[in-house]
């Protein structure tokens with residue numbers, strides 16, 4: 641039986657635990673809240689995220705002890721929002737990840753340091769990138785809970801390990817495929833969240849589908865420019881880990897980033913939108929990181945710049961989108 645630690649108690653962690661435990665892996669599931677762990681043990685449901693999903697406790701071991709969860713596992717899945725990664729890892733002794741495969745389910749960057757999760761793990765936790773995987777692809781936790789057909793891409797520098805992990809995920813409603821572009825899909829997943837914020841803002845400002853289609857196609861060019869500059873290699877950006885993930889986040893009713901953007905477009909402040917949503921929109925933090933990185937590259941990234949100006953320079957969304965609309969083609 642494969643032993644997997646899942647770190648995080650939010651919606652994506654909950655969906656991944658469902659997939660893995662139904663495939664009869666043993667999942668040591670760490671979440672920070674003691675009451676949530678007790679609730680899971682007593683009622684076999686996560687009380688606050690995807691609460692309709694039931695768990696078989698023969699395979700799922702909920703815990704507040706992160707050190708014990710990681711110690712017994714061969715695979716460690718990080719599924720907390722990027723902003724909390726450092727805080728969560730600081731709970732572990734040094735070298736806790738030695739000999740394990742680290743799997744990031746996170747679509748965000750370390751705020752302030754402006755680095756990817758894989759770079760953070762390599763630099764600060766000494767996990768070589770050959771021992772790292774990223775879970776990517778267009779997939780909302782809410783649709784996993786409903787067992788709707790979904791596709792995941794597992795990014796890695798080591799396709800054999802990626803394929804082994806794919807086997808742990810595949811089931812009746814999940815297809816999983818390996819891809820040798822760890823950093824490219826990680827960056828693409830970060831930027832698509834910014835674009836989904838922009839789509840939400842546009843919707844909140846009452847722009848229509850005609851505008852959004854141009855916004856999304858221009859966004860693909862923005863992603864292409866960025867990846868080509870920072871991580872050049874031959875890749876097909878129309879693949880589901882890139883374009884597919886952008887589309888689901890830009891259009892889905894389940895997207896946290898789109899929902900957050902919609903509130904901003906309708907006049908909420910970032911703080912009140914965050915409070916109302918009670919879930920994390922990674923794009924809010926990511927736009928600052930990508931904007932900062934682009935100060936060095938000076939790439940043409942009008943959508944990222946517009947979202948940054950709205951969220952961090954407090955420029956009115958209507959004014960910023962007047963400027964943006966003249967830059968799109």
Ligand SMILES: NC(=O)C1=CN([C@@H]2O[C@H](COP(=O)(O)OP(=O)(O)OC[C@H]3O[C@@H](n4cnc5c(N)ncnc54)[C@H](OP(=O)(O)O)[C@@H]3O)[C@@H](O)[C@H]2O)C=CC1
Nearest residue numbers: 649650651652653719720721724746747780781919920922
């Ligand atoms: N949801 C989805 O469909 C998908 C999400 N992802 C990615 O997964 C990652 C996790 O997001 P998701 O599961 O959606 O998150 P949610 O928004 O569903 O939940 C937020 C999580 O963050 C936790 N949290 C809040 N503050 C802290 C803190 N200070 N320290 C530790 N944990 C904290 C919350 O814990 P608590 O409940 O105790 O407050 C909760 O578990 C993100 O990078 C996201 O982009 C990727 C693909 C799909």
Ligand SMILES: O=C(CO)COP(=O)(O)O
Nearest residue numbers: 777778779780895896897
């Ligand atoms: O990455 C996702 C779907 O693939 C989740 O996006 P949101 O965080 O915007 O819901």
